[in-house]
Amino acid sequence: MARRLVTLTTDFGAADPYVAAMKGVILTGSPPATIVDVSHDLPPHDVLAGAFMLESVIEHFPPGTLHVVVVDPGVGTDREILVARFGDQFVLFPDNGVATMVAKRLPLHALHAVRNERYLPTKPPSHTFHGRDIFAPVAAEILNGLDISRLGPQPARYKLLDVPTAERREHEVVGQVIHVDRFGNLISNITDENLPNQPAAADHLRVHCGECEIGRLVAAYGHAEPDALLALVNSMGYVEIAVNGASAAERLGAGVGTPVRVVES
Amino acid sequence: MARRLVTLTTDFGAADPYVAAMKGVILTGSPPATIVDVSHDLPPHDVLAGAFMLESVIEHFPPGTLHVVVVDPGVGTDREILVARFGDQFVLFPDNGVATMVAKRLPLHALHAVRNERYLPTKPPSHTFHGRDIFAPVAAEILNGLDISRLGPQPARYKLLDVPTAERREHEVVGQVIHVDRFGNLISNITDENLPNQPAAADHLRVHCGECEIGRLVAAYGHAEPDALLALVNSMGYVEIAVNGASAAERLGAGVGTPVRVVES
Amino acid sequence: MARRLVTLTTDFGAADPYVAAMKGVILTGSPPATIVDVSHDLPPHDVLAGAFMLESVIEHFPPGTLHVVVVDPGVGTDREILVARFGDQFVLFPDNGVATMVAKRLPLHALHAVRNERYLPTKPPSHTFHGRDIFAPVAAEILNGLDISRLGPQPARYKLLDVPTAERREHEVVGQVIHVDRFGNLISNITDENLPNQPAAADHLRVHCGECEIGRLVAAYGHAEPDALLALVNSMGYVEIAVNGASAAERLGAGVGTPVRVVES
Numbered sequence: 086m087a088r089r090l091v092t093l094t095t096d097f098g099a100a101d102p103y104v105a106a107m108k109g110v111i112l113t114g115s116p117p118a119t120i121v122d123v124s125h126d127l128p129p130h131d132v133l134a135g136a137f138m139l140e141s142v143i144e145h146f147p148p149g150t151l152h153v154v155v156v157d158p159g160v161g162t163d164r165e166i167l168v169a170r171f172g173d174q175f176v177l178f179p180d181n182g183v184a185t186m187v188a189k190r191l192p193l194h195a196l197h198a199v200r201n202e203r204y205l206p207t208k209p210p211s212h213t214f215h216g217r218d219i220f221a222p223v224a225a226e227i228l229n230g231l232d233i234s235r236l237g238p239q240p241a242r243y244k245l246l247d248v249p250t251a252e253r254r255e256h257e258v259v260g261q262v263i264h265v266d267r268f269g270n271l272i273s274n275i276t277d278e279n280l281p282n283q284p285a286a287a288d289h290l291r292v293h294c295g296e297c298e299i300g301r302l303v304a305a306y307g308h309a310e311p312d313a314l315l316a317l318v319n320s321m322g323y324v325e326i327a328v329n330g331a332s333a334a335e336r337l338g339a340g341v342g343t344p345v346r347v348v349e350s
Numbered sequence: 351m352a353r354r355l356v357t358l359t360t361d362f363g364a365a366d367p368y369v370a371a372m373k374g375v376i377l378t379g380s381p382p383a384t385i386v387d388v389s390h391d392l393p394p395h396d397v398l399a400g401a402f403m404l405e406s407v408i409e410h411f412p413p414g415t416l417h418v419v420v421v422d423p424g425v426g427t428d429r430e431i432l433v434a435r436f437g438d439q440f441v442l443f444p445d446n447g448v449a450t451m452v453a454k455r456l457p458l459h460a461l462h463a464v465r466n467e468r469y470l471p472t473k474p475p476s477h478t479f480h481g482r483d484i485f486a487p488v489a490a491e492i493l494n495g496l497d498i499s500r501l502g503p504q505p506a507r508y509k510l511l512d513v514p515t516a517e518r519r520e521h522e523v524v525g526q527v528i529h530v531d532r533f534g535n536l537i538s539n540i541t542d543e544n545l546p547n548q549p550a551a552a553d554h555l556r557v558h559c560g561e562c563e564i565g566r567l568v569a570a571y572g573h574a575e576p577d578a579l580l581a582l583v584n585s586m587g588y589v590e591i592a593v594n595g596a597s598a599a600e601r602l603g604a605g606v607g608t609p610v611r612v613v614e615s
Numbered sequence: 616m617a618r619r620l621v622t623l624t625t626d627f628g629a630a631d632p633y634v635a636a637m638k639g640v641i642l643t644g645s646p647p648a649t650i651v652d653v654s655h656d657l658p659p660h661d662v663l664a665g666a667f668m669l670e671s672v673i674e675h676f677p678p679g680t681l682h683v684v685v686v687d688p689g690v691g692t693d694r695e696i697l698v699a700r701f702g703d704q705f706v707l708f709p710d711n712g713v714a715t716m717v718a719k720r721l722p723l724h725a726l727h728a729v730r731n732e733r734y735l736p737t738k739p740p741s742h743t744f745h746g747r748d749i750f751a752p753v754a755a756e757i758l759n760g761l762d763i764s765r766l767g768p769q770p771a772r773y774k775l776l777d778v779p780t781a782e783r784r785e786h787e788v789v790g791q792v793i794h795v796d797r798f799g800n801l802i803s804n805i806t807d808e809n810l811p812n813q814p815a816a817a818d819h820l821r822v823h824c825g826e827c828e829i830g831r832l833v834a835a836y837g838h839a840e841p842d843a844l845l846a847l848v849n850s851m852g853y854v855e856i857a858v859n860g861a862s863a864a865e866r867l868g869a870g871v872g873t874p875v876r877v878v879e880s
Contacts, residue, residue, distance in 0.1 A: 092635065096532075099364065099389060099390075099629065101532050103531075105357065106410045109357075109410030109411035109415075110410050112384075112412055113411065113412045119642075120386075121635060121638050121642070122635070123632065123635040124629060124630055124632065125629070126629050129533050130533075141635075141636060142632045145640050146639035146642065147642055158571070158572070158595055159572050160572065161569060161570020161573065162570060162572035211584070211585035213570060213582060213585050214585030217585065266631045266633075267626075267631050268659050268660075304742045305690060305692060305743060306688070307688070307689050307692035320747060329688075361797075362797065363796075363797030364655070365797060367653065367671035367672045370651060370653040370654065370671075370675075371675045373651050374622075374651070374672055374676035375675050377620060377677055395798075395860055425836060426834060427837035476850035477834045478850050478855075
C-alpha cells in the first residue's frame, strides 16, 4: 500500500494546541497517515508567506502527497475550501490565494470546492477552527482514497494573489525582496529565468540591493570572503543576497519589499 | 495491529536535546511507535499551562492513545509518577496537577502509581531527567501492550490544581483570561455552559474585557469589521476576545488574569 | 523489517521551508523512512552547538539509526561530506568538526567520503542547499540498505574541533559553561569523571560559577530551596548550575564561556 503522506502548513505556531488537534483528527480518520510539518511559524494571516512556503517544498514530495495549508483569516465566513491536483500533488486550502505560486509552477489538473456534506463532520463545525473541524477530517478521507471529485463541484474560478514579479527593462531586471530566511538571507523575486541565459553574460551582471551594489553573482556562500556581502542564484532559482557567515538583512537594514536590481554593465 | 500512538507535551523547548532523547528511548523500547508532538513550548515549570494544553487536544486523538506530559518542576523529589485512563485515553504524568483539566472533562477509569521496578530502567535513573529515564521507557512498555495496572498500586489521592473558574452572578458571568494564543486571542474560563442556553438570550449578552466593552457575541472572526474587537465562543467552547486580523492582547494590553464578564442587559 | 530511522539536526530554523524540503526528498527516496527531528534551532553556523546536540542524543537511539547533521557554513566549497559509523550509529555530516564530541564518546568503526557519483543526484546539486540535494538523497540510499563503504574512499583524516575541556589542578577542577538550556541551566564541561570518585569526597566539594560560590552538589533541582541557586551532576554527566524554578543564566548574568570551578575544601 502506498504511504499516506500529508503535509501541514499553517500560521498556528508551535506553542498552541491547534496543530496537535488537527493531527489527532487526521490520525483518528486515517490511522496509517504519515504527517510532515512544513511550517507552523508563518506570520499570522500572511497568505503570501504561505504561498511561498508551499511553492518551496511541493515538488520535493512523492507523487500523491496531500498538502494541507491553513492560513485562513476568512475562517467562518463564506470563503470556500478547495482541493486541487497540481502536477502529481494534492492541495487542500482555503480559497484566498495561498496556492498562487504553486499554480505558476505546476499545471492544474483538477479543482473542486469542498461542499459534499457526506464527507463533512456530522456535528456542525466550529466557526473559528476549520483546520480541526473541516480540513483535518476531509484530509483523512482523501488519504483513505476518496476521489477528490466527490467532494464537490468545480468552481468557476478561484482566487489568485497579485504577486509582485520581476520586470525586465533595457539593461536591467528590477525586482524586490520577497522573503528573509532565518540566516538573514534576502530572497528576491528575480529568477534565473529572468537573467540572460548565455553563461558568458554572467560576468557582466552586477546585483544591487537597495542603495548598495553587491557585485557579481557567485556560486556559493563560501566563495565570498568571510563576513562579505554576496549575491547568488539560490537553490530555488531565485537571486539572493547574503553575507558569508552573517545576516544580510541586518547588514543592509533590508527586508521584504527592498528593491533588488540585476544590471548589465 | 492498532497503531501505537503516543503524544508528548513538555516545557523542554525546541532548541535543546531533551525531546529528541525521549523519542530515541521510546523508539528503542517500542520501534513501531508513532510519536506526535503536542507542544514543547509551554512556559517553563507552568503546570497549569500543561493542563490546559492536554485538555485542548486529548479528545481529538484515537482511542487508546497514550499522552505523556512532562512539565515536572519536582523531578527528582518524592513526587509520584502516575498513569491514568481518562475516557478512552491514557495519560502518563507527574503527580503535580497537570491532569486537572482533563479530569474535569473525562471520567477517570483507572489510576496507578508507577512504582514496579520490573518496568523501570535497570540502571538508576538520573535525578534531573525523568522524561528520558522513566517516562520514556515506561511509555514504551505501555505502547507494547503492558496493562497499566501492572505498573503499581492505586494511589489514595492525586493532586488537582485550584483552577480559577467562572462565577455566575445575578445578571452576569464573571471570569478571567486563562490563555493568550499566538494570534493574541484572549481565551477566558467562561464556557458556553456558563451562558444562558436560550438562543434568544444571546442578543442581550454583552462581553466586557477589563475596562473595555467588546459587545455582543459573533460567530466568526470575519464577522467583525477588519481590525475591530470582537467576542465569540471559540472552538473549545470558551468565550474568547479577539481582533479580526490583529492581536487583542496588544490592543487591550490584556493577558492571563485580565477579568472577563458576560453581562445580560 | 527493521525500522528505517533517521534523525535530523540542523540550523535551518522552523520558519523556513528547508527542513520540509529535506523530508520530502528523504521520503521520496525511502518511503518507509521514519524521521525524527533532533533540533533545527541551533544558532546559525554554530558547529560546536551541533556537536554538543548530537552527542546529547545519539546513544539513546536504536542501533542502526542514521543521524543527518547539516550545520554547514562551508556548503558549496570543497569541504567533503562524510558518513561514519560510531558505535552502532550512523552519522552523515559535513567535514567541519560537527562529529567531534561523538568521536570522544563512541568508537569510530568506519568513515567514508561521499563521492560516488552513482549515488549522487543525476542533476547537478545546488551550491547552497546540499541538505536537500546531497544529504537527503544519500540518506535515503543508506536507509534503503546501501553499504556506506560504497559511497566513497576512506579519507586520510577528518576535522575535529578544538573543544575546551576541563582541567584538573591540585585542589580544584576548572572548566567553563558550554551550553545554556531553555530553563537557563548553565551546563559546564566538567564531567563526573573529572571529580574525585570517592563518594565521601563529595561533601568537601564546592562549586563556583564566575565570582559566585554556589555550594555543594545536590542530587535534584527540588533539593534546593525554591528560587535558590544549586549545582548538580546532570543527566548527561556534566556539572550544571541551576536555580530551583528559575533561570541561573539570568540570576548570575552568566553564559557560554563563564568559568566554573569545583574546589575541594
